[in-house]
Amino acid sequence: MILILLALAIIVGSGFLSLLRGKQVRSASWIGVTGVWLGSVLILYAAGSVLFKGGMESWRREITIPGGALSLYLDSLSAFFLFPILILSSLAAWYGTGYLKPSKKNLGVHWFFYNLLVASMVTIVLAHNAILFLMAWEAMTLASFFLVTFDQEKETVREAGWIYLVASHLGTGCLFIFFLLIGAQHDSLEFERSNATANGGIFLLALIGFGTKAGLMPLHVWLPEAHPAAPSHVSALMSGVMIKTGIYGLLRACELCGSLPAWVAWVVLGMGMASGILGILFALSQHNLKRLLAYSSVENMGIIAIGLGLGLLGISHHVPGLAMLGFLACLAHIINHASYKGLLFLCAGATGHATGTLDMNLLGGLLKRMPWTGATFAAGAAAICGLPPFNGFISEFLIFAGAFRAGTTSNGEVAILCLAVIAGLAFIGGLAVAAFAKAFGTTFLGEPRSEYARQGHEVEVSMRWPIVLLASLCLILGITGPLLVPKLFPVVSGLTGYSQEIFQRELGPLMAVLPKITLASLVFFAFFAVCFALRRWLLLGRVVEQNTTWGCGYLRPDARIQYTASSFTQPFGDLFHWVLRTQRWMAAPSGFFPKPTSFRSETPDLCQGHLYHPAFLRLNWGLSKLRWLQHGKVQLYVLYIAAVLMILLVWKLAV
Amino acid sequence: MIDLLLILVVLTNLKLLGASRLGASIRTVAAQGVVLGLLPLVTHPHPLSIRILELAAGSVIIKGFLIPGLLFRAVREVDVSREIEPLVGYITSLLFGLAALGLSVWFGAKLPLPMGALSSWLVPVSFFCIISGFFLIVARKRAVTQVLGFLVLENGIYTFGVGAMQEVSPLVEAGVLLDVLVAVFIMGIIIFHISREFEHIETDRLSTLKD
Numbered sequence: 088m089i090l091i092l093l094a095l096a097i098i099v100g101s102g103f104l105s106l107l108r109g110k111q112v113r114s115a116s117w118i119g120v121t122g123v124w125l126g127s128v129l130i131l132y133a134a135g136s137v138l139f140k141g142g143m144e145s146w147r148r149e150i151t152i153p154g155g156a157l158s159l160y161l162d163s164l165s166a167f168f169l170f171p172i173l174i175l176s177s178l179a180a181w182y183g184t185g186y187l188k189p190s191k192k193n194l195g196v197h198w199f200f201y202n203l204l205v206a207s208m209v210t211i212v213l214a215h216n217a218i219l220f221l222m223a224w225e226a227m228t229l230a231s232f233f234l235v236t237f238d239q240e241k242e243t244v245r246e247a248g249w250i251y252l253v254a255s256h257l258g259t260g261c262l263f264i265f266f267l268l269i270g271a272q273h274d275s276l277e278f279e280r281s282n283a284t285a286n287g288g289i290f291l292l293a294l295i296g297f298g299t300k301a302g303l304m305p306l307h308v309w310l311p312e313a314h315p316a317a318p319s320h321v322s323a324l325m326s327g328v329m330i331k332t333g334i335y336g337l338l339r340a341c342e343l344c345g346s347l348p349a350w351v352a353w354v355v356l357g358m359g360m361a362s363g364i365l366g367i368l369f370a371l372s373q374h375n376l377k378r379l380l381a382y383s384s385v386e387n388m389g390i391i392a393i394g395l396g397l398g399l400l401g402i403s404h405h406v407p408g409l410a411m412l413g414f415l416a417c418l419a420h421i422i423n424h425a426s427y428k429g430l431l432f433l434c435a436g437a438t439g440h441a442t443g444t445l446d447m448n449l450l451g452g453l454l455k456r457m458p459w460t461g462a463t464f465a466a467g468a469a470a471i472c473g474l475p476p477f478n479g480f481i482s483e484f485l486i487f488a489g490a491f492r493a494g495t496t497s498n499g500e501v502a503i504l505c506l507a508v509i510a511g512l513a514f515i516g517g518l519a520v521a522a523f524a525k526a527f528g529t530t531f532l533g534e535p536r537s538e539y540a541r542q543g544h545e546v547e548v549s550m551r552w553p554i555v556l557l558a559s560l561c562l563i564l565g566i567t568g569p570l571l572v573p574k575l576f577p578v579v580s581g582l583t584g585y586s587q588e589i590f591q592r593e594l595g596p597l598m599a600v601l602p603k604i605t606l607a608s609l610v611f612f613a614f615f616a617v618c619f620a621l622r623r624w625l626l627l628g629r630v631v632e633q634n635t636t637w638g639c640g641y642l643r644p645d646a647r648i649q650y651t652a653s654s655f656t657q658p659f660g661d662l663f664h665w666v667l668r669t670q671r672w673m674a675a676p677s678g679f680f681p682k683p684t685s686f687r688s689e690t691p692d693l694c695q696g697h698l699y700h701p702a703f704l705r706l707n708w709g710l711s712k713l714r715w716l717q718h719g720k721v722q723l724y725v726l727y728i729a730a731v732l733m734i735l736l737v738w739k740l741a742v
Numbered sequence: 743m744i745d746l747l748l749i750l751v752v753l754t755n756l757k758l759l760g761a762s763r764l765g766a767s768i769r770t771v772a773a774q775g776v777v778l779g780l781l782p783l784v785t786h787p788h789p790l791s792i793r794i795l796e797l798a799a800g801s802v803i804i805k806g807f808l809i810p811g812l813l814f815r816a817v818r819e820v821d822v823s824r825e826i827e828p829l830v831g832y833i834t835s836l837l838f839g840l841a842a843l844g845l846s847v848w849f850g851a852k853l854p855l856p857m858g859a860l861s862s863w864l865v866p867v868s869f870f871c872i873i874s875g876f877f878l879i880v881a882r883k884r885a886v887t888q889v890l891g892f893l894v895l896e897n898g899i900y901t902f903g904v905g906a907m908q909e910v911s912p913l914v915e916a917g918v919l920l921d922v923l924v925a926v927f928i929m930g931i932i933i934f935h936i937s938r939e940f941e942h943i944e945t946d947r948l949s950t951l952k953d
Contacts, residue, residue, distance in 0.1 A: 721888075722829065722880045729876040737845075740852040 088146040088159060091213070094129035095206050098122050102202030109195035116187065119198025120180045123205055127173035130209060134166035134173075141577060145215065154276040155218030159210075163578045167418060168212040168335050171425035174560075175327045176205045178553040182433050183320035185549035186440060197237060197318075204230040204324070211332050217266035217276040224262065227332065228255040231325055235317040247309075247316035254309040258299030262336075265292040269343050278343060285344035287351045293340035294354065301333025303392055304362040305694045307385045311369075314381035315445070319436020322377060326384045327429035331421050334391055338417075338582060341399070349403040349500070356396030356504055360511045362389030365666065365693070367518040371525065371659050372667050372690040374652045376435045376445045379526055380428065383471065386515060387424045391417050393508055394486055398583070401493070404501050407585050408593040412489030414579045415572060420482035426564060427470040427479060430557035434464040437546045437554065438530060444539040447529045447652035452636065454531040456543040459551050461531040463558035468523035470561045473516055476608030478564035481572065484604070486512060488597055518659075525655045533636050534646040566608050569601035653688050660688070668693065743784045748863040750777045751901070752843065755874045758894065759835040762825065764886060768813050771890050775805025778897055781904050785861075801900075809893065809926050817886055830881040838877060846870040864901065871898025889929045896922050 101122020108115040137143060141163075148157040180201065187194055207230060210223035232255075236248035268289050270276040299306040310330075314322040341347065366386030373379040394417030401410025437460045438453060439445045454461035470477035487509065494505030535541045545551070564571075576590055638644035660669045672687045754774040761767045779802030782794050828835065843866070850866035875895025879888050 722883075725876065726880045729873075729880065733873075736849070740849060 088133070088144045088161065090129050090133045091144075091159070091161065091209075092146065094126035094133075095209060097129070098126035098202050098206045098209075101125075102199040102206075105198040105202070106195045109193050112188070112190070112194050115195040115198055116184045119202055120184055122202055123180045124177050126205070127177045130169055131173055133161065134169040137161050138163055138166040138170075138577075139574075147215075152218055154270065156216050156277070157219060158216040158277060159213045159219075160215035160278070161213055163581050164335075164338060165212045167575070167578045168331065168421075169209065171331065171422055172205070172208050172212070172328045175425055175429045175557075176208075176324060178557060179320040179324045179327075179429065179433065180205075182323075182436070182550050182553040183318070185547050186318060186320055186436055188547075192237070197234070200230045200233040201321070201324075204234060204329070208329060208332055212335055215278045217270055217278070220278075221259070221262065221266065224259060224332075227329065228252070228259065231321070231329060234321040235313050235325075237318050237321070238316070241316075244316040247312040251309040251313040254299055254306070258296045258306070260296075261292045261299075262296035265289060265296060265340070268292070273343075278339065280342050281345035283345045285347050287348045290340060290344050290347055290351050291354070293337065293344075294351075294358070297333040297336035297340065298358065299333070300336070301330050301388050301392070302362070302385050303333075303358045303388055304365050304385065305698060307362065307366070307388075308692060308695045308699055310385055311373075311378050311381045311692055314384070314432070315375055315377040319377070319432055319439065322381075323429040323432035323436070326381065326432055327425045330384065330388060331391075331425065334388070334395070334417070334421060337395060341582065347399060347403060349400070352396050352400035352403055353500075353504070355392055355399055356508065359389045359392030359394075359396050360507070362386065362392060363515040364389070364511060364518075367515050367522055368659070368663050368667060369690060369692070371518060371522040371656050372669055372688075374447050374688075376438065376447055376450075376526060376530060377432065379447075379522065380431050380435055383431075383519070383522065384424075384428055386519065387420065387428065387471070390483065390486070390512070390515065391420045391424070393512065394418075394420060394482070397486065397489055397493075397505070397508065400501060400504060401489075402583060404497070406493055406497055406501060407583075407589050409489050409493040409497075409501070409505070410583050411576075411579050411585060411590060411594060412485050412492070412597075414582050415575055416482050416485035416489065418575050418578060419485060419568070419572060423470070423478045423482050423561075423564065423568075426557055426560050427467045427477070430463060430467040430554060430561060431471065433550070433554050433557065434460050434467060437550055438464075438543070440550070441546055442539045442543045444537075447526065449537040450530045450540045450543075451536040451646065451649065452532070452534045452540060453543045456540075457531075457545050459545055459555065463554045464531060465527055466558040466561055468527045470565065472520045472523055474520075475604070476562065476565045476611055478561050478568050480565065481568040481604070483512060483516065485572070521656075521659065525652060529650070529652045529655060533649045534644075536646050536649070536651070566605055569604040572601055573598050653686065660690075666693065668696075744781070744861045745863055747777050747781055747784065748861060748867045748901075750774075751867055751897075752870060755870060755894065756836065756839050758878065758890070759839040759874060760832050762828075762832060764817060764825070764884070765814075767887065767890055768810050768817075771893055772806050772810035774894070774897060775809070776802050778900060778904075779803075779805055781901070785904055804923060805893075805897075809923065812926055813886060813889060827883045828881060829883060835877070835881060839874060842873040842877070843870050846873065864904075868898045868901035871895065871901060874898075885929065889926060892925060892929070893922065 101118050105115045105119040105122075108118060133144070143163075144161040146157075146159045150157055183201070187197065204227060207223045207226040211220060211227060214220035214223055232248055232252050235251055236244055238244045239248070266276065272283070273279050273281065295306065299309075302310040310326075314326055317325065363386050366382050366384075366389055370379045370382035370386060373382060394413050394415075397413030398410050398417060399413070401407065401413055435445065437457065438450065441457060441460075442450060442453070444450070466477060470479045473479040473483045490505040490508045490512075494502050494509065497505070535543070576587070580586065580590070635644045637649050639648065641648070660667060667690055669688050669690045672685070674683075674685045676682075676684045751774055754770050754777070757770050758767055758774075761770060779798050779800075782798050782801070830838070846866040846869035849869045850862065850864075853865055872895050875891045875893070875898060878891030878894060880891075882888065882891065
């Protein structure tokens with residue numbers, strides 16, 4: 088544990104040093120990044136020994152806040168979360184040095200908050216005391232707020248920052264109540280495993296609080312605003328791992344609450360399905376690449392929540408196989424999503440960096456200009472669609488395996504829910520392929536649609552390497568993932584309380600199948616390599632002519648004859664118009680000599696437009712009635728304070 | 743002896759509530775500061791130690807002379823009229839003071855002190871100071887009178903602290919004194935700036951500065 092404390096000190100300390108360097112862009116960046124790397128290596132060493140050798144570490148100091156203590160505890164769940172957090176933090180930081188190089192701003196401030204964000208995420212997964220947890224949670228929110236508002240001179244960025252801050256604090260408010268109620272039950276604010284039967288209402292508070300951070304529907308409103316506004320390495324970090332702390336919180340909350348009633352599993356599954364389906368539908372209809380990725384994060388958090396919901400369902404109905412597969416899928420998808428969503432955001436950042444825009448309708452043909460970025464984006468897109476041999480496959484496979492097993496062997500509500508999950512996940516998977524075919528196709532294939540795309544060029548080395556490393560990580564995890572899944576059992580055992588014997592009895596046959604997935608991936612690879620070699624051999628010595636992509640055989644093809652991002656999704660948009668409410672502006676051609684025509688479509692967020700915006704307007708109207716209290720007279724302000732203090736004193740003494 | 747000093751404090755508070763002239767008010771606060779500075783000398787049960795002497799001397803000098811001197815200077819520099827201009831009239835203020843005294847005595851009877859008070863007047867007087875201080879801040883217009891109210895409020899806390907002298911280290915008292923001194927400096931600077939910008943120091947006319 089001393090190692091971890093030292094590493095935290097290094098991360099925060101290098102942040103402060105970077106702050107002092109301020110204007111010296113190069114040294115500020117390198118100090119910040121070196122601190123993150125050094126700290127990550129030390130913490131991962133400690134976490135690795137706990138995760139792979141078992142055991143736990145703890146450290147505790149009293150502080151003077153009532154109920155608070157600096158209490159850190161490293162068990163297998165914490166160790167598991169430390170891996171995606173620190174690996175992605177390090178790679179994104181490296182990428183950030185290249186991404187921010189053209190910036191004229193004070194980068195010391197940026198790296199200070201970046202390191203603070205990393206340190207607070209580490210503290211969150213290690214905290215074993217509610218007060219410490221909430222302090223780290225708040226530090227994480229504030230640090231990420233300042234990172235999101237890096238380009239604060241832009242109006243849209245400031246607005247996105249405020250939406251993020253307000254949403255986060257509403258969530259944190261629920262968490263305060265949750266931890267106080269739990270603390271009152273346990274008679275202590277330390278995190279202790281409970282064996283009592285919990286009140287589902289308390290867990291609902293945690294679900295709102297942590298669900299806001301995790302971006303589950305309908306609490307996701309800040310994601311599509313904040314992710315496009317932030318610098319890309321920050322979006323990668325936030326979308327890749329920061330929102331996962333919400334899932335971590337939910338897993339801890341399950342532990343703290345004890346055994347939960349069955350309807351909680353319904354709620355979690357419902358939120359997961361809603362996030363998954365609506366998230367991918369909205370992703371499909373976005374034209375901004377990073378906004379699309381943000382909605383796709385909502386979808387993936389939905390899949391993680393489905394895994395969690397299946398786990399809770401299995402526990403409450405005593406179906407151990409379903410419970411263990413649900414939690415395994417939840418954990419596996421956390422790792423997988425962290426790697427490929429980090430990769431995709433970094434690729435999107437590279438695209439925006441090289442061309443100056445993220446509007447897919449203005450891009451196109453970038454694969455020829457940015458071969459590295461394009462190829463790695465393709466890998467990430469394949470991974471996020473759950474296509475083998477990349478890593479998205481295994482976690483969705485585990486959910487399907489669990490749902491099919493329980494759906495065919497159980498009856499009653501378990502069977503119904505499992506069948507609904509199978510249908511929903513299949514639907515999500517199909518739409519995900521469509522969304523990423525659109526994202527990759529319109530951005531990287533075809534011909535440039537505008538000057539922006541024509542000036543695209545490959546990004547520099549410090550941005551290229553992290554992307555390539557993440558893409559190889561996706562591939563390696565995809566191939567070795569099936570073999571690693573059984574290694575996650577200690578974490579699941581900590582969450583569910585099932586022993587190794589039950590695991591072997593229930594899931595032994597399934598685990599025996601997993602290596603065959605690896606084998607199939609390798610065979611696929613060999614097949615691909617053979618095909619590639621065959622193509623090279625066939626073309627050997629022949630004249631290979633290159634022509635305009637999607638030229639359709641015309642003599643003078645034009646970039647405008649390609650499918651655009653809007654036209655690609657038009658059938659889906661029509662089919663789901665009742666929920667997407669896509670707005671369209673069209674000047675259609677008419678007459679024999681048509682004038683210039685135009686078409687534009689936009690899909691604003693459903694929840695924000697129809698739920699939060701009206702609700703906050705009402706709230707504002709109601710609170711404006713209290714404006715007379717704020718009159719600017721200092722004397723009366725002091726009177727308020729004095730009166731409240733007096734009333735409290737008299738009340739306390741009189742009772 | 744303790745009771746005598748405490749009653750003097752009560753009387754100075756009543757005088758402050760009824761005073762109409764700025765100079766008299768500042769002098770009254772100075773007198774209260776001197777009385778309170780002497781308080782540790784009589785409340786301390788053991789033979790006098792150097793620290794107690796230091797504390798008493800520090801209190802008398804800072805509260806009785808330094809702060810009033812600074813306030814007189816501030817008043818002279820901004821050249822305001824010597825009238826106090828109350829929001830609540832003097833008679834009403836005095837009546838409020840009597841009610842506050844009654845409430846404080848009730849507090850004193852109700853509030854249990856862990857170590858037992860040296861005098862049954864200690865807790866009521868400290869509460870009376872705190873309430874009067876609040877009242878002076880709320881019911882007077884001038885920024886200078888608000889500083890005075892703040893000082894009286896602080897004196898109340900100090901009185902309470904002296905009651906708990908056996909347990910609270912002189913370091914805390916010294917820290918509190920330093921706080922007050924800094925507060926007076928800041929207030930002085932603010933008063934000076936307000937008068938330079940707005941040509942008056944009446945805080946109730948600054949209400950347009952709210953956001």
